[in-house]
Amino acid sequence: MASFIEERDGVFRAVCPLDCPDQCGLLLHKENGKIIKVEGDPEHPVTKGHICNKVRNMTERIYDENRLKYPLKRMGPKGEGKFEQISWEEAIQTITTRWRVLIESDGPESILPYSFYGNMGRLNAEGMDRRFFHRLGASRLDQTICSAAGSVGYKYTMGGSIGIDPEDTIHSKLFIFWGINAASTNMHQVALAQKARKQNGAKIIVIDVHKNQTGRLADWFIPILPGTDSALALGIMHILFAENLVNHNFLQEYTIGYAELREHVIQYDPSTVSAITGVPVDDIYKLARMYGETSPSFIRIGNGPQHHDNGGMFVRTVACLPALTGQWLVKGGGAIKGNSAYLASNTAHLQRPELLQNKQTRVINMNLLGDTLLSLDPPVKSLFVYGANPAVVAPEANKVRKGLEREDLFTVVHDLFLTETAKYADIVLPATSSFENTDIYTSYWHHYIQLQQPVIKPFAESKSNVEVFRLLAKEMGYTEALFQETEADMIAQALDHPSNPYLEGIHYESLVEQPFLKARVKPIFPGTLPTASGKIELFSQKMKADGYPPLPTYVPLKNDGDHPYQFVPAPNHNFLNSTFSNNHKHITLEKEPKVFMNHQDALKAGIEDGNLVRVWNDRGECVLKAAVGDTVLQGVVVTQGLWADSADSKQLVNALTPDRIADMGGGATFFSGRVSVSKI
Ligand SMILES: Nc1nc2c(c(=O)[nH]1)N[C@H]1C(S)=C(S)[C@@H](COP(=O)(O)OP(=O)(O)OC[C@H]3O[C@@H](n4cnc5c(=O)[nH]c(N)nc54)[C@H](O)[C@@H]3O)O[C@H]1N2
Ligand SMILES: Nc1nc2c(c(=O)[nH]1)N[C@H]1C(S)=C(S)[C@@H](COP(=O)(O)OP(=O)(O)OC[C@H]3O[C@@H](n4cnc5c(=O)[nH]c(N)nc54)[C@H](O)[C@@H]3O)O[C@H]1N2
Ligand code: SF4
Ligand SMILES: [Mo]
Numbered sequence: 010m011a012s013f014i015e016e017r018d019g020v021f022r023a024v025c026p027l028d029c030p031d032q033c034g035l036l037l038h039k040e041n042g043k044i045i046k047v048e049g050d051p052e053h054p055v056t057k058g059h060i061c062n063k064v065r066n067m068t069e070r071i072y073d074e075n076r077l078k079y080p081l082k083r084m085g086p087k088g089e090g091k092f093e094q095i096s097w098e099e100a101i102q103t104i105t106t107r108w109r110v111l112i113e114s115d116g117p118e119s120i121l122p123y124s125f126y127g128n129m130g131r132l133n134a135e136g137m138d139r140r141f142f143h144r145l146g147a148s149r150l151d152q153t154i155c156s157a158a159g160s161v162g163y164k165y166t167m168g169g170s171i172g173i174d175p176e177d178t179i180h181s182k183l184f185i186f187w188g189i190n191a192a193s194t195n196m197h198q199v200a201l202a203q204k205a206r207k208q209n210g211a212k213i214i215v216i217d218v219h220k221n222q223t224g225r226l227a228d229w230f231i232p233i234l235p236g237t238d239s240a241l242a243l244g245i246m247h248i249l250f251a252e253n254l255v256n257h258n259f260l261q262e263y264t265i266g267y268a269e270l271r272e273h274v275i276q277y278d279p280s281t282v283s284a285i286t287g288v289p290v291d292d293i294y295k296l297a298r299m300y301g302e303t304s305p306s307f308i309r310i311g312n313g314p315q316h317h318d319n320g321g322m323f324v325r326t327v328a329c330l331p332a333l334t335g336q337w338l339v340k341g342g343g344a345i346k347g348n349s350a351y352l353a354s355n356t357a358h359l360q361r362p363e364l365l366q367n368k369q370t371r372v373i374n375m376n377l378l379g380d381t382l383l384s385l386d387p388p389v390k391s392l393f394v395y396g397a398n399p400a401v402v403a404p405e406a407n408k409v410r411k412g413l414e415r416e417d418l419f420t421v422v423h424d425l426f427l428t429e430t431a432k433y434a435d436i437v438l439p440a441t442s443s444f445e446n447t448d449i450y451t452s453y454w455h456h457y458i459q460l461q462q463p464v465i466k467p468f469a470e471s472k473s474n475v476e477v478f479r480l481l482a483k484e485m486g487y488t489e490a491l492f493q494e495t496e497a498d499m500i501a502q503a504l505d506h507p508s509n510p511y512l513e514g515i516h517y518e519s520l521v522e523q524p525f526l527k528a529r530v531k532p533i534f535p536g537t538l539p540t541a542s543g544k545i546e547l548f549s550q551k552m553k554a555d556g557y558p559p560l561p562t563y564v565p566l567k568n569d570g571d572h573p574y575q576f577v578p579a580p581n582h583n584f585l586n587s588t589f590s591n592n593h594k595h596i597t598l599e600k601e602p603k604v605f606m607n608h609q610d611a612l613k614a615g616i617e618d619g620n621l622v623r624v625w626n627d628r629g630e631c632v633l634k635a636a637v638g639d640t641v642l643q644g645v646v647v648t649q650g651l652w653a654d655s656a657d658s659k660q661l662v663n664a665l666t667p668d669r670i671a672d673m674g675g676g677a678t679f680f681s682g683r684v685s686v687s688k689i
Contacts, residue, residue, distance in 0.1 A: 014462055014463065014464055015463050015464070015465065015466050017039075018039045018040050018041065018042070019038075019039060020036050020037070020038050020039070021036070021037045021039060021464045022034065022035070022036060022037075022050060022459075022524050023035040023036070023037045023047075023050075023443075023444055023461055023464055024443075024450045024459040024460075024461050025060070025064055025450075026128045026129050026130055026442075026443030026448075026450065026461070027063075027064070027128075027129065027585050027588065028125075028126040028127070028129055028155070028585065028586065029061075029194065029195075029585060030194070030195045030198075030347075030452060030453055030454030030455075031055075031056055031061075031195060031196060031197045031198075031452070031454065031455070032056075032129070032450055032451075032452035032454070032455065032457070032459070033049055033050070033053065033056040033059075033060045033061075033064070033197075034049065034050030034052065034053025034056050034459065034524070034525065035047055035048070035049065035050055035060065035064070036048050036049070036050045037444060037464050037465075039464065039465065042465065042466065043072065043465065044067075044068050044071060044072075044444065044464070044465060045068065046068070047060070047064060047065060047066075047067045047068060048060065048065070050524075052524065052525075053457070053524075053525060054176070054455075054457065054525055054527070055175065055176060055197055055455040055457065056197050056455075057197075059196070059197070059200065061196055062582075062583060062598060063583055063584070063585060063589055063595060066592075066594045066595065066598075069592055069593065069594040069595070070425075070442075070589065070592045070595075071442050071444070071468070073426070073591075073592055073593075075426060075427065075591070076425055076426060076439075076468060076469075077424065077425060077426060077427060077437065077438075077439035077440070077469075077471065078439060078468070078469035078470060078471070079094050079095075079096075079097075079439060079469060079470040080094070080095050080096065080097055080099070080100035080436065080437065080438050080439065080470070081093065081094060081095065081427075081436070081437040082095045082099075082100070082103070082435065082436055082437075083434060083435050083436070083437075087413065087414050087415075087416075087420075087432075087433045088410070088413070088414060088432050088433050089432065090427060090432040092427070092437060095436075097470065097472070097480070100436050100438060101480050101481060101484050102484065103435075103436055104393075104421055104436060104481065104484075105481060105484040105485050107391065107419050108120060108145070108391065108485070109485075111390050111391055111419070112145075112146075115387065115388075115390055116146075116387070117145050117146035117147055117370075118146065118147065118148045118370060118371055118387070119148075119387065119388065119389060119390040119391060120142075120145065120147040120148065120389075120390070120391045120392075120393065121147060121148045121150065121373060121381070121389045121391070121392050121393070122138065122142045122147055122148075122149075122150055122393045122395075123150055123375060123378065123392055123393065123394045123395075123397060123399055124138065124150065124152075124394070124395045124396045124397050125152060125154060125155070125375075125396055125397035125402075126155075126396060127395075127396035127397055127398075127424075127588060128396055128443050128448075128474070129450055130443055130446065130448030130449065130450060130461065131354055131359065131448060131449050131450070131451070131500075131503055132359070132447075132448045132449070132474075132475050132496055132499050132500065132503075133396070133443070133446060133448055133473055133474040133475055134396055134474075135356070135359065135360060136359050136360065136475060136499055136503070137474065137475040137478040137479060137482075137492070137499070138395065138474055138478050139359070139360035139361070139362075140360060140361045140364060140478070140482075140491060140492065141478040141481055141482050141487075141492070143360065143361060143362060143364035143365040144361075144364040144365075144482070144485075144487050144489070144492075145485070146365065146366060146367055146370060147370075148370065148371050148372070148373050148389065149370055149371070149372045149373070150372075150373055150375050151372050151373060151374045151375060151675050152375060153374050153375055153376050153670075153674060153675040153676055153677060154375050154376055154402070154403070154677050155312070155677075156312055156315065156347060156676075157671075157673075157674035157675055157676040157677075158315045158316075158320040158321040158324070158671035158672065158673045158674045158675075158676025158677075159310070159312065159315030159320055159321060159323070159324035159346060159347075159674075159676070160324075160346070160347065160674060161321050161673040161674035161676075162315070162320070162321035162322060162323065162324035162325035162326075162328070162673050162674075163310075163324045163325065163328050163346045163347070165325045165546060165549045165551060165552050165557075166325050166328035166329055166332075166540075166545060166546055166547075166549070167328055167538060167540070167545060168538040168539035168540035168546075169350045169538075169539045170346070170347045170348060170349040170350040170453070171348065171350050171351065171533060171538075171539075172343060172344055172345030172346055172347065172348050173307070173337075173341070173342070173343040173344070173345060173532075173533070174455075174456055174530055175197075175198060175201065175345060175348075175454055175455050176201075176455070176456075177340050177341045178198070178201045178202070178205065178307050178341050179201055179204060179205055179208070179341065180205070180209075180305055180340050180341030181202075181205055181211055181305045181306065181307040181341040181342065182205070182209060182210070182211045182212070182303050182304065182305055182306065182341075183211060183212050183214070183299060183300065183303040183305075183306040183307065184202040184205070184211060184212070184213045184214065184306075184307050184309065185214045185215075185216065185300070185306070185307070185308045185309070186198075186202075186213070186214070186215045186216070186217075186223055186227070186309050186311065187216045187238065187308055187309065187310055187311060187314070187327060188216065188217060188238060188310070188311035188312070188313035188314035188315075188323075189217075189223070189309050189310070189311025189312065189313065190217070190219075190221050190222070190223045190311070190313070190579065190580070191223050191309060191311070192221070192222040192223040192225075192226060192582075193221070193222060193223070193580065193581070193582040194311075194312075194580065195309070195454065197455075198309055198345075198454070199223070199226070203226075205341075206228075212228045212229070212299070212303070213226065213227045213228050213229075214227060214228065214229045214230075214231065214296070214299070215227035215229075215230050215231065216231045216233055216238070216241070217230070217231075217232070217233070217313065218232065218233060218234070218235045218313070218575075218577055218641060218642070218645055218647065219577065219579070219605060219640055219641055219645075219647040220232065220639075220640040220641075221579075221640070221647075221649070222582065224640075231288060231292060231296065232287070232288075232641070232642050233286050233287060233288055233642075234285075234286055234287040234575070234642060234644070234645065235317065235566070235575045235577055235645060235680055235681070236314070236317040236318065236319060236565070236566040236575070236680070236681060237285050237286040237287070237563070237565075238286070238314045238323050238326075238327065239319060239322055239323045239326040239327075239561065239562065239563040239564070240277065240281075240282050240285040240286050240563040241282060241286045241288060241293070241296075242323075242326045242327045242329075242330060242561070243274050243277035243282065243326065243561060243562075243563055244277050244278070244279055244281075244282030244283075244286075244293050244297070245293070245296060245297040245300060245330065246270065246274040246277070246329070246330070246333060246561075247274045247275065247277045247278055247279070247282070247297075248279065248293070248294060248297035248298070248301070249297055249300070249301050249333050249334065250270075250271045250274060250333075252297075252298070252301065254297070254298070254300075254301025254302065254334065255267075255301075255333045255334065255335075256333070256334055256335025258335065259332065259334075259335030259337070259338060260332065260333065260335070263332065263337070263534055263535075263544050263545055264332050264544050264545040264546070264547050265542045265544050265545075265546055265547065265548055266546065266547040266548020266549075266559075266560065267333075267547050269547070269548045269560060270329070270547045270548065270560055270561070273560045273561075277563070279293045279294060285563065285565075287642055300330070300334065301334060304334070304336065304339050304342060305336060305339040305340060305341035305342035305343075306331070306334065306336055306342055307336075307341060307342060307343060307344065307345075308327065308330060308331065308343075308344040308345075309344070309345055310324060310327055310328070310344055310345065310346040313577075313579060313680065315671070315676065316671075316676070316677055316678060316679045316680045316681075317566060317671065317678055317680050317681045318564075318566045318567045318669060318671055318672060318678050318681045319563075319564045319565070319566060319671070319672055320671045320672065320673070320676055320678070321671055321672045321673025321674060321676060322557070322558075322561070322562060322563075322564055322672055322673070324346055325549075325552075325561060325673075326561035326562070326563075327344075328344060328346065329545070329547050329561055330344070331343045331344050332545040332547065337532075337533055337534045337545075338532075338534050338535075340532075343533070345454065347453045347454070348452070348453055348454055348455070348456065349451070349453040350511075351456055351511045351528040351530055352451035352452070352456065352458050352511065352512065352528050353506070353509055353512075354449075354451070354503035354504060354506055354509075354512070355502065355503055355504070355505055355506035355509075356503075358502035358503060358505060358506075359499065359502060359503045361491060364489075373385070373389075374670065374675045375399075375403070376403070376404060376668055376670060376675065376676070376677045377668055377670075378399050378403045378409050378412065379403070379404075379405040379406075379407075379408025379409040379411070379412055379668060380405075380408065380668065381412070382408075382409070382411075382412025382413065382415060382418065383408060383411060383412045383415075389418070390417065390418060390419060391418065391419040391420070391421070392413075392418060392419075392420045392421070393420075393421045393422075393423075394420070394421070394422045394423070394424075394430055394431075394434075395422070395423040395424070395440070395474055395477075396423075396424075396474065397430075398424070398428045398429060398430050398586070398587045398588075399430055400413060400428070400429040400430040400432075400433065401428070401429050401430070401587040401590070401651050401652075401653060401654075401661065401663065402586055402587055402651055402663065403663060403668075404663055404666040404667060404668040404677060404678070404679060405628060405663070405666065405667065405668040406629065406661050406663035406664045406666075407628065407629045407664050408668070409663075410433075413430070413433035414433065419435050420433055420434045420435050420436075421434060421435065421436045421437075421438065422434040422436075422437050422438070423437075423438040423439075423440050423474065423477055424437070424438075424439075424440055425439070425440045425441075425442060425471070426591055428587070428591070428653075429587075429653055429654070438472070438477060439468075439469065439470055439471035439472070440471055440472070440473070440474065440477075441467045441468060441471045441472060441473045442468065442471075443461055444461070444463070444464045444465055445463050445464075445465055445466065445467045445468065445471070445473070446461065446463060446473045446475070446496075447460075447461065447462055447463060447496035447497070447500075448460075448461050448496065448500075449461070449500050449503065449504075449520065456527050456528040456530050457525045457526065457527050457528075458515060458520065458525075458526050458527075458528070459520070459524065459525055459526075460500070460517075460520035460521060460524075475496060475499075478492075479492060479493060497517055500517045500520070501516065501517045504516055504517065510529065511528040511529050511530060512528065512529075513529050514526075514529065515528075547560070547561070548560055557672075557673075564672065566681050567669060567681065569626075569667060569681060569682050569683040570626065570627060570683055571683075572626050572683035572684050572685045573610075573644065573683070573685060573686075574610070574644060574645060574646045574683060574684050574685070574686060575644060575645045575646070575680075575681075575682075575683055576624070576626075576646055576647075576648075576665060576666075576680070576682045576683060576684040577645065577646070577647045577648075577680045578647075578648045578649075578651075578662035578663070578665070578666060578679060578680070579647060579648075579649050579680070580649065580650065580651070581599055581602075581649035581650030581651075582598075582599065582649075583595045583598040583599040583650075584599065584650050584651060584652075586651050587651040587652075587653065590650070590651060590652050590653045591653055599650060601634060602633050602634070602648055602649070602650055602652050602660045602662070603633060603634050603635070603636040603648065603649070604622060604624055604633040604634070604635055604636065604646050604647070604648045604686065605636045605638065605640050605641050605646065605647045605648070606635055606636065606637050606638075606641065606646050606686065607637075607638075607639065607641050607642060607643045607644075607645070608637050608638060608639060609643050610643050610644070610646075610686075611635065611637040614686060614687065614688065615688055616635050616637065616686070616688050617635070617637065618635060618636060618637040618638070619634060619635065619636075620634070620635045620688050620689070621633070621634055621635075621688075621689045622634070622635045622686050622687060622688055622689060623686070623687050623688075623689055624646070624648075624665065624684050624685075624686050625665070625684060625685055625686075625687075626665055626682065626683060626684045626685065628664060628665055628666070628667070628682075629661075629664030629665050630659060630664065630665070631648075631659050631660055631661065631662055631664060631665060632658070632659040632660070632689065633648060633660060635686075646684065646686060648662055650662075651663070663679075665682055665684055666678075666679045666682050667681060667682045669681065
């Protein structure tokens, strides 16, 4: 079937492979064996033919002249980017020879895989690779960089990664986009909100530290000081209880700890909360009353506020709000933080954890990559990077770079491009794009799963992650049959998951027949939650046992030094993390990185709009163009996008970000750093 498509021209279904909640259905137009146009698939039930500009321009990336064509070995110093072509045979042999020596001398834990979701496909992101590294006994990576803190926080309240069906939000009358730049990062949730606004007069509130494209489309934009959102949520609870805007029946039936919560939130009176958050007292009342009086109301919980020291507690706290008003029982009411539990596949089948003989194998938090490479003992001696670009996306970038420069570190990078990370590699392997592979894709926002089959032939000599790990397994002499399974076999196993009832009826064969299959979801309530009590845990015994306050609590950010500004380096519109930051078309659309600054602050610092400024702290420095205005509060500076740096530019924002670990889940704290800004 697959090769049949590869040989043909025409229009073919595909799915967006990027780490984006929307997971759009795509149509690929193919002529003379090449994709000439990417557009949205109008038949996709949620994304309905609309896609973002990034992926509309995907052909620019797939056929970019700089795409890697064959394996490379390093010829110059690490970081310089001088390489020479080698064969796959030589590449695989060099890697396995080096690894065999390392396993002998330092043990398998001296090897560290570092990966993330550059391609969301189950098999390529967390399938054959896991089997391979389990079998090898390599150190394990704790994948904490994205949403770990918030996921743990949400779980304390709700028991798992379960929210409402986004398709139901068409019925919502109030949308609160809380710390999510949805116009850039979840465009179809915005489309649903705008449709609801048109159809039934729904209101859109955006709570953010930056009035960006999402804030601009809101009916009401509420600026807030970074890292203070829990206090605002607790202030809303204070008013809901005080003004009896809570749903007693729901609280009684479906929650535990609401009497304790009611007492506890007395301390979060509006003037206290206003002093913490920078939100005026009147606005706190107005927001709480709108929330208490509008039904259905929906909160889209974003990733922004959870990239802070207190991010887990924020999500745990905000997740309590819909329970107070009983919104979970109303179609279109409730919240979404993430929905990944619904289409969770059988990871035991897919990843084969039983291959890992030493169950105590060390686990390394990916947010600590810099320290790991510089000072972990026993040391990491080899790094295998795939589906990720840590030299740009990881915090404390200067430490990371210094670690990558280590002469005794044997680094392999598998990617489509010679990324900043790849420039430090000893061996670089070319990766196929997702349109060249077979894989399955499940959204962490909507409820659909889609199969991708190869639409074009592998670009030059590139290979998929699955294929690379097959080759490595073979060369390492791993004879287990599971290393040579086909993609179809692996998909069948991943979907064979009796303990997930939502997957019922979804099989490889049905995915071949039908383009989009929906998880068998039903409303969360009435029902039992996967928490210890089976209810929404406003008071959590488990949190208490884990050493946290058992009730939602505002915990201030940690001290990050005396620099005057809180620094929020968020994603931008035209890149996806660092993906597209090296593609001419996307750079042209995004223009240049800026630092948004309040005009009062700028006035005091003698900075004018358009000036080049030095943004710095004890960790590093950047040079960015100031955008002076009223899009941020005083004391806050925001920049957008993970730009690649070059010899003549200093725009690596993660040179400034802390690698402190968040309160929960080992999460990242990208937005909890402080900086100084001065005119150049
Ligand atoms: N265009 C585009 N889309 C993307 C991505 C991308 O890079 N570009 N990345 C993808 C990935 S991996 C992810 S995880 C998601 C992330 O997408 P989102 O969930 O939107 O998260 P962020 O963009 O990190 O931050 C969202 C917002 O939080 C704000 N913010 C920061 N700190 C605070 C705070 O303390 N309080 C409040 N209220 N707001 C705060 C930022 O200003 C920003 O507008 O997007 C995905 N989609
Ligand atoms: N300052 C700051 N830093 C951040 C964030 C932030 O908001 N601010 N956001 C954080 C978040 S939420 C995340 S999720 C991380 C994301 O960090 P990463 O996951 O590292 O994301 P990308 O930068 O998109 O890098 C993905 C890489 O995978 C490659 N790739 C794509 N498909 C494949 C494939 O099939 N095989 C292989 N081998 N490679 C492939 C791409 O070419 C690209 O180079 O960044 C984090 N870093
Ligand atoms: S990046 Fe997001 S919005 Fe853009 S096509 Fe992919 S899934 Fe859709
Ligand atoms: Mo992410």
